Amino acid sequence: MSNLKTGNAPSLSVVVPHFIFSALSFLCLTVFIFLTGTDVLGPYFNSKLLAITHLAVLGWASMLAFGALYQLIPVVFETALYSELLAKITFWIFAIAIFLLVYAFWTSAFGTTLLYASSLMFIALFGFIGNVLLSQRRGKQNIQSRYVVTAILWLLLTALFGLLIAINFRYPFLSQIHLHYLKIHAHLGLVGWFVILIVGVSSSLIPMFLISHSPNEDKLNYAYYLINGGLLLLGLDWLVLQGTMLIPVYWLSISLGIIFYLMFVWEVYKKRLRKELDIGMKHTLISVLSMLLPILLSLTVMLKLDFENSFQLRATTLYGFSIIFGLITPIILSQTYKTLPFIVWLHKYKQLVGKFKTPLPKELYSEWVATLQFYSYNLAVIVLILAITSNNIWMIRLGSCFLLITAVLYNLNVFKIIFHKVKTESIST
Amino acid sequence: MKDPDEIRVIESDLEQILYGVMDPEIELNIVDLGLIYLLEYDGLKKVVIKMTFSTPACPLGDAILMNIKQSITNVYPEFEVAIEVVFEPAWNSDMISEKGRMLLGM
Numbered sequence: 001m002s003n004l005k006t007g008n009a010p011s012l013s014v015v016v017p018h019f020i021f022s023a024l025s026f027l028c029l030t031v032f033i034f035l036t037g038t039d040v041l042g043p044y045f046n047s048k049l050l051a052i053t054h055l056a057v058l059g060w061a062s063m064l065a066f067g068a069l070y071q072l073i074p075v076v077f078e079t080a081l082y083s084e085l086l087a088k089i090t091f092w093i094f095a096i097a098i099f100l101l102v103y104a105f106w107t108s109a110f111g112t113t114l115l116y117a118s119s120l121m122f123i124a125l126f127g128f129i130g131n132v133l134l135s136q137r138r139g140k141q142n143i144q145s146r147y148v149v150t151a152i153l154w155l156l157l158t159a160l161f162g163l164l165i166a167i168n169f170r171y172p173f174l175s176q177i178h179l180h181y182l183k184i185h186a187h188l189g190l191v192g193w194f195v196i197l198i199v200g201v202s203s204s205l206i207p208m209f210l211i212s213h214s215p216n217e218d219k220l221n222y223a224y225y226l227i228n229g230g231l232l233l234l235g236l237d238w239l240v241l242q243g244t245m246l247i248p249v250y251w252l253s254i255s256l257g258i259i260f261y262l263m264f265v266w267e268v269y270k271k272r273l274r275k276e277l278d279i280g281m282k283h284t285l286i287s288v289l290s291m292l293l294p295i296l297l298s299l300t301v302m303l304k305l306d307f308e309n310s311f312q313l314r315a316t317t318l319y320g321f322s323i324i325f326g327l328i329t330p331i332i333l334s335q336t337y338k339t340l341p342f343i344v345w346l347h348k349y350k351q352l353v354g355k356f357k358t359p360l361p362k363e364l365y366s367e368w369v370a371t372l373q374f375y376s377y378n379l380a381v382i383v384l385i386l387a388i389t390s391n392n393i394w395m396i397r398l399g400s401c402f403l404l405i406t407a408v409l410y411n412l413n414v415f416k417i418i419f420h421k422v423k424t425e426s427i428s429t
Numbered sequence: 430m431k432d433p434d435e436i437r438v439i440e441s442d443l444e445q446i447l448y449g450v451m452d453p454e455i456e457l458n459i460v461d462l463g464l465i466y467l468l469e470y471d472g473l474k475k476v477v478i479k480m481t482f483s484t485p486a487c488p489l490g491d492a493i494l495m496n497i498k499q500s501i502t503n504v505y506p507e508f509e510v511a512i513e514v515v516f517e518p519a520w521n522s523d524m525i526s527e528k529g530r531m532l533l534g535m
Contacts, residue, residue, distance in 0.1 A: 009488055075488060208484055211455060211533070213521050273522045274455075275534045342488065345453065350492045354450075354499025361453050 008074035010081045012347045016418060017091055018067025019340055022332075023414040025059030025098070030407040034400040051105035053320070057189060058121075059098045061328045062155075065197060066094070066128055068339055069148070073132070076148055076204055077139025086131045094124035110169040118166035125159040128152075143220050147200020150228060154192025157235075161185040184238050190323045191254065192231050195291075198331055199223060199261050202288065206265060209281055209338060210272035219264040226257030251302055255295045262291065278362075279370050283334035286378075290326040294319055318388045325381055333377060333410060340417050341365055348422050356424035364420045365413040373409035376402050431472040439505075440470050446504060450496045453489055457532055459497075463524025466515065476501060478512045481520045490514070 029052060036048045066087075073081050081087060100117035104110070129152045136149055165181050168174045174181060203220050207213065230253030237246045265288050277285070297319040301312065341361040349358045380402030387395030431439070447465060448458045459465060459480070467479035478497065482490050498510045525533070 071488075075484070078485060209454075211483070211522060273525070273530075273533055342454065346489065346492055350495060353492050353496035354503065360451075360456060362456075 008078075008080035009343075009346065010070050010073075010084055010087070012343065014081070014084050014087045014091075015067045015071050015343055018063050018070070019336070019414060020418065021091075021095055022060055022064035022067065023411050025055055025063060026329075027407045027411050029055045029060055030400065030404040034397070034404050047105050047108040047110075051102050053324070054105060055098070055102045056324050056329075057194075058094075058101065061194065061324070061332060063094065063098070064332050064336070065194075066091070068335070069132065069197075069201075071339060071343055072201060072204075073135050073139070075208075076142075076144050076201065077136050079135060079139035082131050082134035082138075086127055090124055090127035090131065093120060093127065097121040097124050112170060114166045115170045118163045122159050122163045125155060129156050143217055143224065144200050144204040147196055147203070147220075147224060150224070151193055151197035151200060154188055154196060154231070158185060158189040158193055161188060180238070180242065184235055186320070187231070187234060187238075190320070191227070194323070194328050195258070196227060198327065199227070202284070202331070203261070203264060205335070205338070206281075206284065206288075207268045209274075210268060210277075211274045212268040212272040215264060215268045215271065217264075219260045219267070223257040223260040223264070226253050226260065228257075230254035230257065247302055251298060258291050258295060262288065278337075279367070279374050280334040280337040283330050283374055283377075284338075287327050287330035287334070290322065290330070293322040293326050297322055314388050314391060318385065321384065321388060325384070330377065330381075333373065333406070336410070336414065337362075337365065337370055340414065344417050344420055348420065352422070352424055356426060359423055364417045366416060369409050369413050369416075373406050373413070376409065377406040380406055436470055436472050440468060442504070443468055443470060443476060443501060446500050447497065450493065450500055452483070452493065455483065455533075457525075457529055459493065461526045461529030461532065463526065463529070464493075464520065474507055474509050476505075476508050476510045478510065479515055480512060481515055481518075483520050485516050 032048075032052050032055065036052070070081050070087055073079065097117055097120035100113065101121060104114040104117050107113075132152050133149065136145055139145065161181060162185055164174070165178060165185060168178070168181075199220075203217075207215055230250040233246060233250040233253065237244055237250065265285070269285065297315055300315050301319060341364040344364060345359075345361040352358055380399050383395055383402060384399035386392070387399050444460060444465075447460050447468070450459050451457065452459055452462055452464070455462060462483070464482065465478065465480050467477070469477045471477070480497075482493070487493075494512055494514070497512060501508055501510050
């Protein structure tokens with residue numbers, strides 16, 4: 001048992017604060033969307049939309065990704081987290097930076113406040129990235145760990161671009177307008193950080209949860225080189241050549257990479273032993289499939305199809321929406337139920353198993369609330385897509401309502417899990 | 430030292446106990462899941478179990494090991510349980526029993 005790697009899980013105090021902050025951010029995010037519906041239909045470089053987007057990608061998605069990654073490091077790298085103390089310090093700096101950043105955007109304080117917020121954010125991300133890289137150095141090298149490491153390197157570049165844009169607001173030095181750098185910043189973050197991370201981690205978790213063994217990892221390798229190669233070309237092209245004829249090349253490269261990943265998931269799904277999918281896995285697979293939506297939307301934006309100008313603008317908003325709410329959010333909503341109950345269960349019942357009859361991890365939350373959340377979220381996404389497409393403010397309000405309901409239901413279950421009281425029954429032998 | 434027949438009876442009893450130990454994620458007991466490679470009782474106080482996990486870094490591994498030891502000592506408090514976790518041969522789905530497949534809806 002000396003080589004056993006199952007006892008590497010970090011302590012509860014490292015992981016759980018990330019889940020709490022993230023759940024509350026999601027609730028705030030849906031309230032903000034509800035309150036500022038019209039801004040969603042406006043140009044994407046407006047302060048309210050920037051505040052909402054950064055709350056979504058940092059407070060909601062990245063905060064949870066950090067917590068989940070600390071928990072998953074033992075699974076993906078087969079080693080313990082390098083430093084729990086660094087993870088705790090990083091959490092607080094990151095949380096303060098998110099508050100400041102969202103406040104700066106919301107109040108259009110693009111000068112000093114934004115600069116302080118971005119600098120703090122860079123420090124927090126640097127701490128997180130260092131901790132993961134140092135863990136990985138002593139862990140297992142495989143395709144999944146390569147994805148995770150690459151994703152966090154893209155995150156570092158994203159943060160660097162964000163910091164440069166913030167410095168430029170205060171002390172202008174960049175040659176192009178902000179919108180130009182924002183495009184690069186957004187793609188590095190959404191594709192480089194989130195998509196690469198999701199592909200890497202899910203390629204380890206989906207086979208585990210579906211009990212599907214030995215899928216062919218060649219497809220994951222092709223996906224890795226195609227997505228990263230395409231993104232590298234995109235960054236260089238936009239940065240150096242300001243967007244050229246190369247656009248179709250990297251669009252095709254990234255799209256093909258995603259299609260290879262979808263083929264991998266399809267193989268896992270076909271080989272699965274667990275035929276009946278729980279609500280969490282259903283939602284995960286839907287969100288994985290919805291990766292096709294931004295591919296199609298980016299095609300319409302790239303080809304500048306002969307639509308009216310305002311539709312081009314909305315197609316761009318819809319493109320960002322489809323990545324954040326079509327892929328990232330549902331995968332978080334669903335995978336929370338595949339991670340948090342186990343984290344809490346292990347902490348509360350590890351010493352009690354065998355001595356008493358203990359509940360299963362899935363009994364720590366309400367399945368009924370999770371099912372309602374699944375339907376309200378899907379309804380919200382469908383209504384909001386239709387609303388943005390048709391430029392309809394009333395549908396935006398309706399979709400925001402469903403989104404708010406989803407956030408309330410999600411928070412109910414998250415706090416039910418976190419504040420679970422130990423329940424045991426004696427074992428009759 | 431117990432005679433071979435008694436040893437067989439106790440080993441069968443121990444196996445029944447392991448049927449009560451669940452993998453909390455897969456929600457199937459570890460015997461039907463095919464995680465147990467060897468179960469031996471030496472006729473005195475020692476029980477040796479050689480087993481695996483469905484994945485080398487199974488996050489629930491410690492809880493499963495604790496459950497095995499505790500479940501056995503609940504019935505045989507005098508027994509000493511030695512568990513060796515191995516990953517050769519690696520677990521695969523062919524190791525799930527017929528009953529296990531039925532329970533998983535396969």
